[in-house]
Amino acid sequence: MLRISKMTDYAVVLATHLAAADGAHAARDLALQTQIPEPTASKVLKKLARAGVVISQRGAKGGYALARRPEQIGIHEVIEAIEGPIAVTECSDESTDSFCEYETNCGVRANWQRINLAVQAALSEISLADMAFPGTGELISIALSSKDAERMRGAGTQGNDVH
Amino acid sequence: MLRISKMTDYAVVLATHLAAADGAHAARDLALQTQIPEPTASKVLKKLARAGVVISQRGAKGGYALARRPEQIGIHEVIEAIEGPIAVTECSDESTDSFCEYETNCGVRANWQRINLAVQAALSEISLADMAFPGTGELISIALSSKDAERMRGAGTQGNDVH
DNA sequence: GCATATGGGACTGAAACGGTCCGGTATATA
């Protein structure tokens, strides 16, 4: 699977929506526009606010707005806001000191961490601006480069800042 | 999270173990050597056999062995054997024709697929041989290929792998 | 003061996950 949860999916949609139409918007309005159930959208937005991806304004005329410009927000921030640190396996998550009980037998830990880093790197390449205003060509290189080893390096070395 | 399930973790450990000590081994022995509970190990091995990652021999003196040489088996095969197709979100899974109900609003689909490809590419880089016999230098290039060096802090320094 | 809007957390039903167990079948060996 390696599957991202529905909540995270919502978060990306909401954040993308905020990126496309900037300024402050009430959770209710965002929910209507994105067709996400209102309580759920609200819950997601709260988490985004806590993580610093969006800023919130309470009270009448309040609402949510992006904390920074879309091109300065990486998609991994949105994902981590909902799901916590991105870690492929328990033992590759450096933050939790969960020691691997099989470590002496498996010797797999270090490799998982590298895989993990590769995934994180792939996600770091994509900004909210890329999601909100696609087709500017940058992402294509990632899609087309998925054939062999050079792709990671290639995608990583070119600047993804076109917008 | 982007977290891989425990079962998949077991699968990698078992496959790695088979890669390191080739020939056929009974599920029971593998379970003992890897300290994975026997019924669970058995279940995982069955799935690996079905997916063609390992071959099985029934009857007395039977057991499991790798279907191919370790360097010819990518870990994404092992992962997919347990978890099914690697897809980050529902709508980025091309196999299921689950149409995205928000598609007109989100326009996110294509980007998810690119992210997905990047993840798959990252996983395709690693073979079972890399997991079983690390330190041959191949993986290092991937780890270092991310330009986001700050995320990589300590990745290279964490070379305490080989057991 | 009041309407509006977010903050925080409790709660619930459903689904997935981790793990176990059992009857069936294939095969090597005595």
Added chain:
DNA sequence: TATATACCGGACCGTTTCAGTCCCATATGC
């Protein structure tokens, strides 16, 4: 041929996680 060994397929179950809802407290504009 009889028997022990070992995989095959799937049912089963307790626990956890997930998606979604609801409520009350708090902050703010008018």
